Amino acid sequence: MTSDDTVLLDHGAGGKASHAMFSEMILPLFHNDQLAQQDDGAVCEVPAGRMAFSTDSYVVDPIFFNGGNIGDLAVNGTVNDIAMCGAHPLYISVGLIIEEGLPIKDLQKILETMAQAAEKAGVKIVTGDTKVVPRGKADRIFINTSGIGIIPEGVSVSGSRARPGDKIIISGTIADHGMAILSAREGLEFESDLKTDSAPLNHMVKSLLAAGHDIHVLRDPTRGGVGTTLNEIAAGSGVGITLFESALPVKGQVKGMCELLGFDPLYIANEGKLIAIVPEHHASRALEIIQADQFGKDAAIIGEVTDQYPGKVFLETAIGGRRLVDMLTGEQLPRIC
Amino acid sequence: MGLKYIEEFRDADLAKTLITCIRQESKKPLRLMEVCGTHTMAIFRHGIRSVLPDSITLLSGPGCPVCVTAQKDIDVFVAFSRLENVIVTTFGDLMKVPGSGTTLARQKAAGADVRIVYSVFDAVAIAKQNPKKQVVFCAVGFETTIPTIAAGILMAEEQQLDNFCIHSANKLTPPALAALMETEGVNIDGFMLPGHVSVITGTDAYRPVFETHHTPSVIAGFEPLDILQAIRMLVLQNETGIPALENAYTRAVTDQGNPKAKAVMHQVFTLCDAVWRGIGTIADSGMQPNSAYSRFDAGARFNLDLPEVSEPKGCACGDILMGLKTPDTCALYKRTCTPMTPVGPCMVSSEGACAAYYKYA
Numbered sequence: 001m002t003s004d005d006t007v008l009l010d011h012g013a014g015g016k017a018s019h020a021m022f023s024e025m026i027l028p029l030f031h032n033d034q035l036a037q038q039d040d041g042a043v044c045e046v047p048a049g050r051m052a053f054s055t056d057s058y059v060v061d062p063i064f065f066n067g068g069n070i071g072d073l074a075v076n077g078t079v080n081d082i083a084m085c086g087a088h089p090l091y092i093s094v095g096l097i098i099e100e101g102l103p104i105k106d107l108q109k110i111l112e113t114m115a116q117a118a119e120k121a122g123v124k125i126v127t128g129d130t131k132v133v134p135r136g137k138a139d140r141i142f143i144n145t146s147g148i149g150i151i152p153e154g155v156s157v158s159g160s161r162a163r164p165g166d167k168i169i170i171s172g173t174i175a176d177h178g179m180a181i182l183s184a185r186e187g188l189e190f191e192s193d194l195k196t197d198s199a200p201l202n203h204m205v206k207s208l209l210a211a212g213h214d215i216h217v218l219r220d221p222t223r224g225g226v227g228t229t230l231n232e233i234a235a236g237s238g239v240g241i242t243l244f245e246s247a248l249p250v251k252g253q254v255k256g257m258c259e260l261l262g263f264d265p266l267y268i269a270n271e272g273k274l275i276a277i278v279p280e281h282h283a284s285r286a287l288e289i290i291q292a293d294q295f296g297k298d299a300a301i302i303g304e305v306t307d308q309y310p311g312k313v314f315l316e317t318a319i320g321g322r323r324l325v326d327m328l329t330g331e332q333l334p335r336i337c
Numbered sequence: 338m339g340l341k342y343i344e345e346f347r348d349a350d351l352a353k354t355l356i357t358c359i360r361q362e363s364k365k366p367l368r369l370m371e372v373c374g375t376h377t378m379a380i381f382r383h384g385i386r387s388v389l390p391d392s393i394t395l396l397s398g399p400g401c402p403v404c405v406t407a408q409k410d411i412d413v414f415v416a417f418s419r420l421e422n423v424i425v426t427t428f429g430d431l432m433k434v435p436g437s438g439t440t441l442a443r444q445k446a447a448g449a450d451v452r453i454v455y456s457v458f459d460a461v462a463i464a465k466q467n468p469k470k471q472v473v474f475c476a477v478g479f480e481t482t483i484p485t486i487a488a489g490i491l492m493a494e495e496q497q498l499d500n501f502c503i504h505s506a507n508k509l510t511p512p513a514l515a516a517l518m519e520t521e522g523v524n525i526d527g528f529m530l531p532g533h534v535s536v537i538t539g540t541d542a543y544r545p546v547f548e549t550h551h552t553p554s555v556i557a558g559f560e561p562l563d564i565l566q567a568i569r570m571l572v573l574q575n576e577t578g579i580p581a582l583e584n585a586y587t588r589a590v591t592d593q594g595n596p597k598a599k600a601v602m603h604q605v606f607t608l609c610d611a612v613w614r615g616i617g618t619i620a621d622s623g624m625q626p627n628s629a630y631s632r633f634d635a636g637a638r639f640n641l642d643l644p645e646v647s648e649p650k651g652c653a654c655g656d657i658l659m660g661l662k663t664p665d666t667c668a669l670y671k672r673t674c675t676p677m678t679p680v681g682p683c684m685v686s687s688e689g690a691c692a693a694y695y696k697y698a
Contacts (some may be wrong), residue, residue: 246349256340262687264382289448319352321384325695329676
């Protein structure tokens with residue numbers, strides 16, 4: 001297999017080509033004891049207690065974009081989903097569905113960034129599967145990752161635990177990922193150096209939980225953005241939420257692109273940000289801990305939980321007005337006038 | 338790519354000053370119509386209704402191009418998507434607008450070649466890349482969009498593309514304002530005129546309508562301070578009893594507008610009657626390719642024999658566009674008509690009054 005080759009149906013057929021791909025490309029990158037066993041599943045040591053388990057599939061288009069690709073996105077995404085349960089992620093599985101004809105060098109690059117992302121997050125990729133489908137039956141590559149993590153004793157984090165008076169913290173600038181993808185998409189020729197914010201947040205969560213404070217809610221506002229995630233929390237906890245527009249951290253570039261396209265940054269995806277909802281008396285300390293993390297420098301308190309209008313999210317606008325922030329319905333599309 | 342001068346037009350202190358002035362100066366009840374859909378969204382997005390005194394009612398007008406697109410035009414777009422070897426190109430907003438049977442989005446899911454484009458030039462490029470297929474562009478828009486569509490046709494002509502054409506559902510703003518003021522029951526104390534459209538048309542385009550009806554009229558930009566300033570000017574005109582046609586968007590709009598854009602528009606298009614959803618036919622309010630460019634008219638290229646259709650029962654889009662009703666008084670609103678299951682285009686378009694009410698109110 002050379003870097004000039006492309007993925008063929010043979011690579012997913014379970015025969016010699018499949019074995020060669022596993023032993024020559026995948027195993028050297030993801031190497032760990034469980035994977036090296038090459039059994040039907042991974043057998044892993046886990047401490048006693050509660051476990052978090054999550055799965056997610058990645059179909060992003062384009063597969064390569066500024067600051068990352070579908071590979072690290074898939075690892076970070078599942079790492080973060082587990083971390084948002086208050087757990088320390090340990091093991092990840094990877095399912096690859098590849099369209100025949102994908103250049104081997106693209107696959108190699110994706111696998112390399114997955115290995116790097118796993119190392120950064122401190123998780124092991126212990127089991128996986130590769131399928132190759134005929135041209136046109138998939139779009140280059142789809143990746144599923146699942147993972148498990150262990151929840152420390154005493155930790156209880158849930159979207160149903162927001163309480164009136166709590167403060168809402170975002171760990172950095174919003175809408176970076178969605179706008180980076182959009183600017184890389186064919187047809188929109190933005191001159192932008194905007195990068196995805198894709199990052200593992202488990203170390204930040206670990207620091208937050210280790211400080212011993214009562215963290216009520218942790219969520220990563222991915223698809224649907226901060227607006228949709230907060231609506232889910234408001235509904236799940238039976239509380240109202242007020243956001244302050246002037247406190248929302250948004251990069252100038254992102255703001256500019258959103259203005260031009262008629263998008264609201266509150267509904268644009270993030271891949272390396274978390275929302276932490278904490279009691280008021282813990283808020284400033286929690287903010288300091290998040291800001292001390294390499295992925296949390298621009299963290300800010302952006303709102304508060306109220307007992308008004310349960311299930312609803314409101315925004316206090318910069319000019320002193322007030323409006324509803326509803327859940328995203330459908331896909332945001334560029335405006336036409 | 339940051340945008341300059343956004344924050345300046347969202348300055349909280351200046352906004353408070355304007356709000357205080359409006360509150361002090363507004364005495365009599367006023368019904369003000371923002372003609373443009375972008376204004377409707379900006380008003381909601383910045384919470385402007387919540388800071389105005391109770392004396393001021395804001396109404397959303399017929400200035401969202403998708404909302405005023407007749408059901409028959411949607412049916413035509415859908416019919417093109419059913420033809421063999423045809424690529425339908427459209428702005429995203431139109432995808433989910435229901436025709437009398439289905440939508441472009443459903444047609445796409447069923448296998449039709451329907452592509453979202455961000456500009457007419459993308460559609461021309463698609464035509465160039467697909468010489469064996471016919472590319473139809475769903476032309477929907479006001480004076481802001483029509484010049485670029487004209488430029489797209491000129492580009493196709495220059496590239497000698499014989500597989501590109503448009504179905505024009507384009508519309509003009511001033512005839513709609515005139516028709517509105519002549520409709521029985523319509524009661525409007527002032528127009529907030531569309532900023533983007535006026536960049537092209539210039540202030541002078543509204544003068545004939547103003548001279549006839551003497552309705553207070555102010556051209557406004559789209560930032561909170563622009564909108565508040567325009568509202569204040571409309572309040573002052575009403576309170577003093579001296580109606581005027583004023584321009585509060587002087588950093589972008591001139592009396593004559595953009596001569597180059599207007600020239601391109603008139604080089605390619607000619608006036609025609611147009612059907613406005615819910616309002617009906619308004620004479621000389623549409624634009625279609627003129628005789629020199631009729632080969633780019635999809636109607637001339639394809640023979641679609643579509644039946645006449647009636648608009649869905651109970652849908653109050655027409656009354657809403659004329660300020661006779663507000664979305665929350667429509668019997669379908671939030672019941673059978675939601676952004677997930679829109680009945681009328683005012684709910685499906687991101688700039689429609691019903692979608693704005695649903696999203697923000």
